[in-house]
Amino acid sequence: MKKKISILLSIGLSAILLAACGNLGSSSSTSTTTSTSDSSSSGYQTTGQTNDNDYTGVIINGKYKTSKSRGLGVTQNSDNLLNLKSFETGMTKISKAFFSTDDYIFREGQILSKSTLTNWLARKSSTNSSGLNPVDNGKTGETTRNPMYVQQIEEQDYMKETSSGKLKLSGITIGIGMNRKDYYEKEEYGATYSTSISKEEMIQQGKIAAAKVVARLRKKVGNNIPIVVCMFQQAEADSLVGGSFYAYTEVKSGSTISSWTDTNLASYVFPSTSTNSVPNDNDESAFETFENKIKNFFPNLAGVTAQVQYKDSTLQGMHVNITTQFYSETEITSFTQYVAKAAKTYLPSGIPIDIEIKGSDGTVQSFLARTAKGSSYYTHVFSSY
Amino acid sequence: MKKKISILLSIGLSAILLAACGNLGSSSSTSTTTSTSDSSSSGYQTTGQTNDNDYTGVIINGKYKTSKSRGLGVTQNSDNLLNLKSFETGMTKISKAFFSTDDYIFREGQILSKSTLTNWLARKSSTNSSGLNPVDNGKTGETTRNPMYVQQIEEQDYMKETSSGKLKLSGITIGIGMNRKDYYEKEEYGATYSTSISKEEMIQQGKIAAAKVVARLRKKVGNNIPIVVCMFQQAEADSLVGGSFYAYTEVKSGSTISSWTDTNLASYVFPSTSTNSVPNDNDESAFETFENKIKNFFPNLAGVTAQVQYKDSTLQGMHVNITTQFYSETEITSFTQYVAKAAKTYLPSGIPIDIEIKGSDGTVQSFLARTAKGSSYYTHVFSSY
Known part of the structure; x- marks a missing residue:
């Protein structure tokens, strides 16, 4: 139950943030279309x-x-x-x-x-x-x-x-x-x-x-x-x-x-729930190993979820979302490096993966991405003068 | 005045978001330090x-x-x-x-x-x-x-x-x-x-x-x-x-x-204001040309600001922040490509630059980065399944 709540919190947050893509100031079209x-x-x-x-x-x-x-x-x-x-x-x-x-x-x-x-x-x-x-x-x-x-x-x-x-x-x-x-x-x-x-x-x-x-x-x-x-x-x-x-x-x-x-495409969320099983259990266990390595990195927990897409039972790609409370810029840099190492070791290879690391308020603090053919992750920590 | 408000809005937002880096759950240390x-x-x-x-x-x-x-x-x-x-x-x-x-x-x-x-x-x-x-x-x-x-x-x-x-x-x-x-x-x-x-x-x-x-x-x-x-x-x-x-x-x-x-380091904000002049006017005009190319891309305006750091009068790097209202994923992709082209053409070379592109709610939709030695921008659009 606790797990479920944390997923809701972290992905729910993205949805709320997306929601503000709003349509303020949109111009409503009144003319009819010309052929x-x-x-x-x-x-x-x-x-x-x-x-x-x-x-x-x-x-x-x-x-x-x-x-x-x-x-x-x-x-x-x-x-x-x-x-x-x-x-x-x-x-x-x-x-x-x-x-x-x-x-x-x-x-x-x-x-x-x-x-x-x-x-x-x-x-x-x-x-x-x-x-x-x-x-x-x-x-x-x-x-x-x-x-x-x-x-x-x-x-x-x-x-x-x-x-x-x-x-x-x-x-x-x-x-x-x-x-x-x-x-x-x-x-x-x-x-x-x-x-x-x-x-x-x-x-x-x-x-x-x-x-x-x-x-x-x-x-x-x-x-x-x-x-x-x-x-x-x-x-x-x-x-x-x-x-x-x-x-x-x-x-x-x-x-x-x-x-x-x-x-034959279908999208899922990791970790899966009893009502949302995924086509390939191996991918799910790989993700859970990764999740376990990540979530206890700090004394406070990190929420780790992913959106994945399958074509039949073959994984096509993964968007990972990690949310945790940071107390300093150095924590963000260290965490990002650790996530890159863990992702390279535990997440499935041969598919595009990107990872967004967010603070507890939902702001992106760093991100990592690997192409389908790539072996290492590109990493970027969002900095400020 | 209008310009000033839009800067306040966009950078102010980052500050507010950062503010939530909070210290909930921090453990207060009560013991004294051991030598x-x-x-x-x-x-x-x-x-x-x-x-x-x-x-x-x-x-x-x-x-x-x-x-x-x-x-x-x-x-x-x-x-x-x-x-x-x-x-x-x-x-x-x-x-x-x-x-x-x-x-x-x-x-x-x-x-x-x-x-x-x-x-x-x-x-x-x-x-x-x-x-x-x-x-x-x-x-x-x-x-x-x-x-x-x-x-x-x-x-x-x-x-x-x-x-x-x-x-x-x-x-x-x-x-x-x-x-x-x-x-x-x-x-x-x-x-x-x-x-x-x-x-x-x-x-x-x-x-x-x-x-x-x-x-x-x-x-x-x-x-x-x-x-x-x-x-x-x-x-x-x-x-x-x-x-x-x-x-x-x-x-x-x-x-x-x-x-x-x-x-001899000092940080500034572009566009500069009357109370905040910068060490090198050429950098500022380069930025303003870039800003003008960007802000009218959509029918709705985009806010473009940057944090810059100087050592004496030499620019050390730039964090650009662009905020606009997007109505579709294809708008985000097209805008990101356009920004990459404009940044390559107009922004100063030889310094590290990163550019965050945000929706009107402050969520990062895409980002671009170039190292001091690089000529092209790495671009990434944050996607979702």
């Missing part, structure tokens, strides 16, 4: 590429080209903002398999506006014929009401430079976030209830929504642009790790969705 | 060294050997916790010139206990003959009272391994933090007043205190251990950068303090 089969702009710049594995982004007149639906993701994931990070990171990752970072430039979604997507994400009704979620059947019982299946939609644009130096839209990725639990209130500011949705139903409803989204998008961008659609299962509100993508498909120029590829 | 001219321990381990430039630290029975005065620095710097970071980082840096990281192992201070130092840092009185600060003259006027000159003292131990595999105390660094402004209240929970201390008086009082500290330390550890003493000027309570060391001296085996070496 553009070929979005071009001259005089663009890019963000520059620090890493071959990252896309460069589009800058116009010195300003970043922000999404036409900027801020919607924050609103739609307010139950658990971890979902927003996993959704967007996962979408970019899947996109790389179709749109190479060498050939394509990333642009935040410019086709679907915030108002369009807000309508799509709402229930279908007499005033909102484009709603992807079912009509309100008037019932409020957890099993009798129609749940909201589709929680979020995001568009990412992949551009190529034409011979005349303009940017041409050359690929689109659409992410669709589906609920396994739909949270609702029976009255405003009342208690929160939830309707559970089976995995089968989620997949089924996701296919229906995806087909509609692709058809609508084709009307806006024409038939010549490949569209990658990826389906995301939202994590529950109290989850300490975000959801993950369960399937994707590429809709080539001129066609519609024919089949889906399962990703 | 040990030769502190040894068998069966020790070390933290490991991730970097030739860092000391390895001492671990005994799997636990870090924490300072005998652990937590005192947090208490003594509660007015401005930036002072604690600069004090400890600076002490370690000066120590490296005398005790090489290849030959010496770092141990948190074990000679001076928390109660001993608490007495030393208090006023001299009939019940506290060891107080380094002047007796209370009964006056409360800002210019009529006796100010507290000495604000903090910290001990760092530098160890060598003997042929029998034991650790032997082989060097000590003592840091002494001196006030230029002594804050006080005339009644408990009342308004805060302050007594200013001239630079000359601070230096003079520092020399007196240092001589007493060295003499007392010699009684505890004998004459054979070199003692490095370094003198720190505390930054004021509302400073956005910590204080800095102004002088140091090495007291070789068997001798007393003969002369002092000035460091």
Whole structure:
């Protein structure tokens, strides 16, 4: 029980901090989206590429080209903002398999506006014929009401430079976030209830929504642009790790969705609990050995948790989070060195790992990272003059 | 004025976050210090060294050997916790010139206990003959009272391994933090007043205190251990950068303090204000060009500030802090790439620079770092599954 509380405290804290990514000052888009089969702009710049594995982004007149639906993701994931990070990171990752970072430039979604997507994400009704979620059947019982299946939609644009130096839209990725639990209130500011949705139903409803989204998008961008659609299962509100993508498909120029590829991805938290077992016990024991070496380093305890991702039963990577009370800068430096040694010795090799070390207030004091191929950890202690 | 507020907001935030480094659960030491001219321990381990430039630290029975005065620095710097970071980082840096990281192992201070130092840092009185600060003259006027000159003292131990595999105390660094402004209240929970201390008086009082500290330390550890003493000027309570060391001296085996070496170090904040001009205008203009490139990247403004350190008029390094409101993970990645490009182009070369990029809630979203010799920035975006 004590263990569980400390996990809640440390990861819960991250979630609270993330929550403040807020949407103060967001501009609400009131115009409707203009159909553009070929979005071009001259005089663009890019963000520059620090890493071959990252896309460069589009800058116009010195300003970043922000999404036409900027801020919607924050609103739609307010139950658990971890979902927003996993959704967007996962979408970019899947996109790389179709749109190479060498050939394509990333642009935040410019086709679907915030108002369009807000309508799509709402229930279908007499005033909102484009709603992807079912009509309100008037019932409020957890099993009798129609749940909201589709929680979020995001568009990412992949551009190529034409011979005349303009940017041409050359690929689109659409992410669709589906609920396994739909949270609702029976009255405003009342208690929160939830309707559970089976995995089968989620997949089924996701296919229906995806087909509609692709058809609508084709009307806006024409038939010549490949569209990658990826389906995301939202994590529950109290989850300490975000959801993950369960399937994707590429809709080539001129066609519609024919089949889906399962990703077999799933995310977990270490240490696992009785209700959250992990695919490979060896990884969990390796983590626990590491945890035991770390948590008693100081007279006061350190909380050690990790978010991990699996593809079937193979570990894909690890984000470790360590929280403890520091009393001096030298304690931070010594602890960081010790963690680097313990991580190298005990944590699984061959996967990317990063470790954030935080003070008791949640401020990052140092961090360590190792790539999949690396053997040693890069370490950095956040210092101050 | 607007500029000034945004600096206060962003750096002020760091200070507030640091403030929570707190001292909950600190154990107060009640025993008096035992004299040990030769502190040894068998069966020790070390933290490991991730970097030739860092000391390895001492671990005994799997636990870090924490300072005998652990937590005192947090208490003594509660007015401005930036002072604690600069004090400890600076002490370690000066120590490296005398005790090489290849030959010496770092141990948190074990000679001076928390109660001993608490007495030393208090006023001299009939019940506290060891107080380094002047007796209370009964006056409360800002210019009529006796100010507290000495604000903090910290001990760092530098160890060598003997042929029998034991650790032997082989060097000590003592840091002494001196006030230029002594804050006080005339009644408990009342308004805060302050007594200013001239630079000359601070230096003079520092020399007196240092001589007493060295003499007392010699009684505890004998004459054979070199003692490095370094003198720190505390930054004021509302400073956005910590204080800095102004002088140091090495007291070789068997001798007393003969002369002092000035460091000529001083810390500043960019962008500078009318009351805070910097030694070299070129660095400031380079920073402002960088700032202008960054702050308008998104439709919402980004706050850009830096802590810098100078030795005479030569820039020694820079900690840049950027705060903005992000609406998506892709915005964070794109912004980080853009900052890397701008930093490489506009910020001064040949000095270590690190850049923390924070969301509007103060959570670090990504960071960049370049060593003095490096040309490119290491970048890391904090991700989540």
